[in-house]
Structures are given as structure tokens and as C-alpha cells.
Amino acid sequence: MSLKKRFTAGGAFSYVYLTLLCILAVFPLVWLVVSAFKSSGEMLANPTKILPMDWTLENFETVLFTLRFTVNIKNSLIIALATTLVATVISALAAYGIIRFFPKLGNVMTKILITSYMFPSIMLVIPYAVVMRNIHLTNTRTGLVLVYMSFSVPYAVWMLVGFFKTVPIGIEEAARIDGANRIQVFTRVVLPLVRPGLVSTAIYVFINAWNEFLYAMLLVSSSSKTTLSVAVRTLEGADILNWGSMMAASAIVVLPSIFFFILIQNKLAGGLTEGSVK
């Protein structure tokens, strides 16, 4: 009886609304992945047919082996991993430093970080291009990793400040009395306490670096060093437009990103609600 009562009109509407929303959210993904398995003839002959008649791996073969996307996958991985590691280390230090040592300045610092979020990348990319030339990092993965700090660090600091705030100062003082120095306290006491936050921040940074497009397009020209996103884009400029390989290549970019997103889905809201910006 009570179970039935729960099913109010509002509840029913919620189900319908969310179902529709989810269909809309997931349909492009389904379309993309399923199309990647269609043969090129089928793709255009039946534009409204969702499932392929014959499942084929030919598009993935073309993309991975003929077009050598394995190289781009490797590049994207190296760049995203290096960005994640460097940015997480820098940001963890900064977030902790802001909270513990610069309580007043901290407010200003977070504001600076938020302001930097406003800088359009299309503005930053021209000075970056000039500087990269002067320090001989044009067209290198190192250069791109460096540039990626510009958006990774501010965001990661912002997220991490929220997590570090939850560490009670008493624990640290106890460790200090036991003779640990500041850095030991940080690495042995504080970091383990915020590990879940650290992990989700790192994953978030990874996803953003993995998905980045503009800098990768404009600052790296070698096809042997370009990232996956840019490589997919060049397919559009290829001599012959092949939607099959474009969908297969897109699937290769999108699936890892979705996987990691689902991994951290319950942490996604962390930063804002835990009051990190206050």
C-alpha cells in the first residue's frame, strides 16, 4: 500500500522527463558507436537505420592501421598523463599552501585563479605561439603539456582547496609534535586524507587534457605529435570524406573519456557544494 502511494503524479512525471532526457543524452553516443561498425555503403544508403546490417571492423582497421591513429593515441596519452601528474602535484601543493599558510592572501589567490578561468584560450594562444618559439618548444609535446598547465592548475587548485579544507588542523599539529616536518606532514598525513579528492581531481584534469583541441591544433603541427582530437579533425579535411572512419575515430576519443567520467561521477559536484570557492 505504502509502496503504491509513493507513486505520485510528480514522481511519474519525473520518470517520464528523465527518461526522455536520458534518451536524448545517450542517443548520439549510440549512433556514433554503432555507425562506426557500419560499412561505408550502408551508411549512406539507409540514413535512418540505426543498427548495421553487417557489423564490420573495417573502419577501425582503417583508422588504427592505415591512418596510424595508434600514434595519435600514444601522443594523447603521453600528453594527458604528463599534464595530470604535473598539474596535480603543483595544485596539491598550492591548495594546501593557500589554506595553511596564506589564509588572507588565499582569498585573493583563489580570486586570481578564478579570474584566470576567464581568459579565452583564443587570446592566450598567440602569445604562447611566440613564446614557444623563443624557448624552442614549438611543435613538441613538452610545450603542449606546459601550455595545458594554464587551464589545469587553476581548476585543480580550485577543486582541491575544497578537499583540503576538510582536513582538521589538529591531526597535523599532533604529527608535528611527533617530530615530523612540514613536508612530511603534508605527504604522510594530509595527502592520504584527501586521496579520494586527489584522485577525482587528477581524473578530471586528465579528461580535460585528453579532450583539448584548440592549443593542440595550433601549437603542434607534426602529424607524428598531434593528439587524437586534432587527428580526427584532419579526417574531415582528407581527400575523401569517409563518415565511417570519422565515427570510428570519434568513438576512440569519446569512450575513454566517458569511462573516466563514470568513474568519478559521484565526485563531479565536489568543488562547488563543499564551498571551496567561499
Place this chain on the structure above:
Amino acid sequence: MPHHLKGRTSIQGSSLTRWFFVGPAMLVVICLLIYPLCTTVLYSFTDKTMIRADFNFTGFENYTRILTDPDFWSSFANSLVWTIFGVLGQLAIGFTGALCLNRIKSPVMRNVFRITAIIPWAFPSIATAMVWKWLLNGIYGFVPVSLRNLGITEGLAQFFSTPELVMPTLIFINIWFGFPLIMVNVYAALQTIPQDQYEAAQIDGASAWQSFIHVTVPHIRTVVGLLVVMRTVWIFNNFDLIYMITGGGPAGASSTMPIYIYDTGWTGRMVGRASTASVLLLLFLVILCVLYFRVITRWEKEDDK
């Protein structure tokens, strides 16, 4: 901020250790954000081009040229439309989605809905562009062909080549991409509202609408306000989606400020003029954010009372 943390949170450290912690991040901010900002401002007063190393100072010439360029103003207008409708749309869908999610009693279903709905958020812009370009292709796209087969449109709908449709289409794609962020954050904020406040409101005889206005809204408005700021900035600055889907066309109908800057600086090679447009764009955003933050700070103060 939870109450038990409101006490002392800082400690004195030796100055060297302090800088060890914040130094690297400050270096990032100075080298990667402040320095480029200064160069951009500098370039904005010069005739620098992509193809020549030397340049001359030209005073405010770039500024007068840009501010009298009708393309700049139409891009600015497009940017406003793109941002306002994008933010409002994401907010409307995300907010209602979160409210509905909050009403789902079954924890399993709630998770299913939540996880499915965040998928667009994980889409890299290149994949978003590719899949929607194809779904909406005016010759053999799934959507136009389906609409015609169902008898809803007479011919094939032209989402990317009808000037009245191209912006709404792009905004739709942007809402699709961005609503999950709002939904997830608002939902998390809704979870923090103590249940007893609703019960108290109910005892006082408040209607569902009244308790929404008097209990829900005050609790989540700061989060929503911050989300609006973040989304405004992000959408205003977004380059990838439009660049990859329409490139700003047809006839500049979907050209926004970042596209205008790209066309001027990279395609047109006029770095000086592109820098000027960037400075103007940033200035506009800063003013906007100052206004936003005033409102949010006031809300925060009210909350703390």
C-alpha cells in the same frame, strides 16, 4: 562551509616552506596567464602580423577599426545570443532534471538516470561536432531524413544552412553538452537541504510551491549563481564547437567573438587586430563577472546570517 571547520585553519610556517607550496602554482599563473595577458595588451596597440617579425606602435588605431567594424558587432551580438540562450537553456534543463532526480525514490533508478545523463558532458568537442554534424546533415542526416519521412517537414530540414536555424541548432547542441554539469551540481546541492526544514514548512501549511521558494531556493541559489558565472564564461569563450561545426558560417551567421578573433589573427594573420578584439572580449567578461559576483556575495552574506 561546515561549522566545525570555521575555527582556526592556518598555521605559521617558515617563509621558505610557504613558498615551496605555492611557488610553482604562482609561477604557472605568472608565466602562463599574466605574461600572455600583458603581451596581448601590448600587441593590441601594434600592427603586428603573423608573417613579419617587426611591428610598429599604432596607438588606438586597432581599437577604432575594430569598434567600427560591423563584423565585430555582429559577432558580438551572436556571442550574446549564444551565451544567454546557452546558459538559460542549460540551466532550465539541468535544474528541472535535478529536481526530478531528487524526486526519484528508487536509488537504483536514480543512479541509472544520473549516470546516463552525464554522458554528453564527457564528450570531447571534436566528437560532439562530428556526431551532430552527421545527425543533422542536410542531405543524408538521420534527423532531417526522419523528419521528412515522418511527414513533419516537407523537404529536408537545413539546420546548418538556414540563417534562422543555424544559431538555434548550435545552441541546442551546446545545451545538450552542458546541461549535465548543472544537473549534477544542483542535484548535489539539493541533497544538502535538511529534510526537517521541508517538514517544518509542511506543518506551517506551506504548499509545494511555497516550500520550493522558501526552503529550496535560498539553499541552492549560491551554487546556482556560481554555476551561472562559470557557464557564462565558458560558453562565451567557447571556440571549438562552433569552429568545428559551422566555422562561423554561413555568411557569418554563427560567428562569435572567439571565431572573429581566430579569423582575424590566424586566417587573416593580423595579430595586432586580433589582440585588440581579445582585450575587448576579456574586458567585457570581467565587467560581467564583477556584476555577477556582487550578487553572489550579497547572497552569501544573507546565508551566513
Place this chain on the structure above:
Amino acid sequence: MKKLTIAALMLLLSLSLVFANGSAESAQAADGELNGTITFWHSFTQGKRMEAVQAAADQFMQMHPGVTINIETMAWGDFNTKWNAGLTTGDLPDMSTAQNTGEVAEMLNVGVLRSVDTVIDAIGRDRFSANALGDMTVDGEVYGIPYYSHAQVMWYREDLLDAAGLDVPQTWDEFYDAAVALTKDGVYGAAVSLSPNDLLGTRYLNYYVRSAGGSLLNDDLTANLTSPEAIEGIKFWVDVYKNCSPAETINYTVNDHATLYYQGITAFDFNSGFQIDGVRNNRPDLLPYVSCAMLPRMNADDPLYSAEATHIPLVIWQNSEHPEICEAFIEFLYEEDNYTDFLSAVPVGMLPSISGISETEAYRSNEIVQDFAEEEAIIAEAIELGSAIGFEHGPSAQAGLLANQGIIEEMFQDIIMNGTPVEEAAAAAEAELNEIFEAMVQ
């Protein structure tokens, strides 16, 4: 455990930085043996052409163990932006292709190329078309080597024309009528693609203006979009767009555009012999019906003309530290076997730029070359008669800028989308082009 994690993190970090750094080595040329690394940019993104170039490079590196050739491919549309940005970022190749002779003129305008006379003499100066070399000559020195050649002709579908009882159009009016008649049942007469990221609008307008004996440039190398024939040409293509083209092509680039014909969606198209390979890859069933003719004229009794012939050049960049490797490699590319292999990647699409190739048995043995001998002859004639867009006044950077700034395409879009009067839009675009000429030409 924690230490282990940190150590692992550090290791990964340093590894990725090492990986990220892999470049920058140099070498000395000693005792005549080639030694060093060169970077070669080209825009042959399609599988077979890319593979042919790679295979040649691999073979060359095997013959010269001290040599490394890094090949970078980039999309056609990004190429111009890329090297222009390279002037600022310093990221430039040792050798590259160029999109056409017009782009070589642009590169010369900023002084980034090295003369290639030694290579041309080594291959045989008299084997090249004097026109093609002339287009890339400044002060008696040649700066580009034609790698392959092609020209714009009109493609049609015999089956569709036959079914409608139509003849192959000779004039623009006949073409228009036929295109309108064939626009039905999911087929479009002809696509007019106008993305500002490409040059198709300029190309189409140039056909029309050239067929009327005019030019898009004046003798003083200023733009001319307001001549009577230009105005008439703009109106003509706007009509074709409105009545025969899928609406969406207003934002299409050359690849999106050509794909429509490859897939049997358009009945007519204007392009070079690349159409054959495209159709073969997309709709082999349509291949027997694919054929071409010279571009339409104003009147049927006008003499034949060719509006646009393109020689895709190879160039060596001024900043190269190893021009001798570039020269040796280019010579290698023109060796008969390598050259024939490369051309056969897109048979009839890429025609030889040197004499003595098209007669060889290896070249002739290709099935497509045999099946499309007639079409090849037509294209070869169009190559002979034509030059690059705007080169009727000799090579100039203006000619290059005319095509790759997207101004003419924006003008078309403005007329179609906003209903701007043709004369007004043409005058505005003309003024904009002249302003760019002034700012960019040194």
C-alpha cells in the same frame, strides 16, 4: 606503499617528459655522404598517396643510412594557416608541397623559399612545361618543381543525361538548363559549395569570368569583382545554388563538395580527374557513367579555353639546414619507378608534370588510365591551355590571396543569406581584397 606510489608517479612523470622531448638532433655532412634529418610537409592525406610518398622516403633512407625524413601530413585546408603560423612560431619544414603555384607566389612574397634550379636541371629542365616553371620563376630563378598537374573540367553522369534525353552541355546556359532538369529524385544538378575555408566560390566565378574573356584581377593586380562579366558570373552561380544545389553546400569545403559527386548525389561537378578515383571508392557501380568535357563557354562557337590548371609544386624552404638532402630526395621522387607509383595512387587524377612518363608501359598499364584515356586527353588539353587562378597577369601573391582568403566565398554567402544586392556585395568584397593585398604584399 606510499613511497612506492610516489616513486612510480615520479618515474612515470620523468618518462613522459623524456618521451615528450624526442626531437632535436643534427648531423654533419661528411665526405659527400648525405647525413641529417629533414622534415617534409605534404597534404596528401589520402591513404594511397600518403603511402606512396612514405614508401619512397623509406627506400631513400635505406639507401642513405645517415638520412632521416620526417613526413608530416596536414589537411588541405589547414596547410596555408599552418605555414603562415610557422612564420611566427618558427615551425617550418625543410621541404613541402604547396597547394598550387599561387601559394608559391605567396611564399615568395615573404621570402621563405630557396631556388630549386639545380634539381630541375638534374631532372631535365626541358621535361617540364615551360608555363608551369614560368609561374614559379622570379628574377630568372625557379622556386618550385611541379610534382603533378591537373586542370578543371566539367564532369557529368552519362546515365542521368541519357535518361533525361540531354546532350552534354557546351555553354553555360545549356549547363544551367540541364542542371535544373536533373535536380529531382534525391539527385541535385550541381553543388555550389561556398565555405570561406576553401576556394570553390573563387574557382567557380573564375571559370565564368575567364570564359567571357575577363579576369578577377586588373592589370595593376588589384581585384576586380565588379566587371560586367564578374557581376553576371556571380548572379549565374547564385542561381545555380538556388535551383540545383543542396542548400547545405553553402558551408561545404572542397572535400565535402566532391564527395557529393562521388556518391552519386550530384549530376554535374567541376573538378579534375580526382573524380574518377572518388567515384571508384564510393560508388563503383557508377564508374562506367562518369565522364568529362571541357568547361562550358559563353557561346557554343567560342574557342575552347581552360580556366584553371594546377601544378602542385614541391618547394625547399630557405631555413632548411640540409637543402642537399631535400634536393637528392626530390630527384629520387622523380625517378621513373617512384614517380609512376606515386601517380598511380590517383590514376588520371594526378597527371605527370614531366614528359616521358605518360608514354611508358608502366604508366599505361593501369586499368583506370586505359578506361579513361579520353578523359585524360581532355584534362591534358586543359592543363596545356590553362594557368592558376589570376595568373593570366603573370605570377603574383595577389593571385594566391585572391583564392585563399575566403573573401569571394563570404560575398556569395552574404548575397544568398542576407539578400545583399549583387553589385553592392561585389564592390565590398573587391574593396576588402584590395585592402588585404595592400597589407600583405611586400
